[in-house]
Amino acid sequence: MKFWNQESTLKSISQCKCPRCHTGDMFENGTLSRPYSLFKMKAKCDNCHQPFEPEPGFYFGAMFISYAFNTALFITVWVLMNMLHPEYSLLTLLITIGIAAILALPLIFRWSRSIWIAIFIPFEKGIRASKH
Numbered sequence: 001m002k003f004w005n006q007e008s009t010l011k012s013i014s015q016c017k018c019p020r021c022h023t024g025d026m027f028e029n030g031t032l033s034r035p036y037s038l039f040k041m042k043a044k045c046d047n048c049h050q051p052f053e054p055e056p057g058f059y060f061g062a063m064f065i066s067y068a069f070n071t072a073l074f075i076t077v078w079v080l081m082n083m084l085h086p087e088y089s090l091l092t093l094l095i096t097i098g099i100a101a102i103l104a105l106p107l108i109f110r111w112s113r114s115i116w117i118a119i120f121i122p123f124e125k126g127i128r129a130s131k132h
Contacts, residue, residue: 008022009022009118009123012114012118012123013111013114013115013118014111014114016110016111016113016114017114018045018047018048018050018052019050019114019117019118019120019121019122019123020045020048020050020121020122020123020124020127021045021047021048021050021123021124021127022123023045023047023048024042024045024046024047024048024050025042025046026041026042026045026052026110026113026114026117027039027040027041027042027110028040028041028042030106035106038106038109038110039106039109041053041113047127048124048127050121052117054117054120054121058116058117059112059113059116059117061116062112062113062115062116063112065111065112065115065116066108066109066112069104069108069111069112070101070104070108073097073100073101073104073108074097074100074101077093077096077097077100078093078097081093081096
């Protein structure tokens with residue numbers, strides 16, 4: 001198996017594709033003019049009809065993945081601030097971290113959910129669209 005082919009789970013996660021078929025999109029196409037649309041998730045896969053919320057509260061665990069992403073983001077901003085402008089104030093650091101967190105929020109939200117569902121729903125090679 002190649003590292004980044006159609007069967008690659010990493011590719012599926014990074015592109016927020018269905019974990020079962022790696023074809024259908026998990027999220028609606030969002031726009032910056034409607035920021036709430038960046039968080040709208042489809043009910044099921046357009047290709048294989050895999051439900052994206054297998055049970056109520058399924059994505060509770062994705063918060064822990066989001067926490068890890070945000071921790072890495074905060075540390076990265078802190079290290080960059082120390083390297084680029086070592087004489088910063090605490091307020092400057094907090095504002096910079098806050099702006100970075102807000103800008104990364106849609107991506108972190110999507111990747112966290114994509115990773116979480118990929119842990120529980122295995123890839124099925126050769127799955128075709130069914131008529132449901």
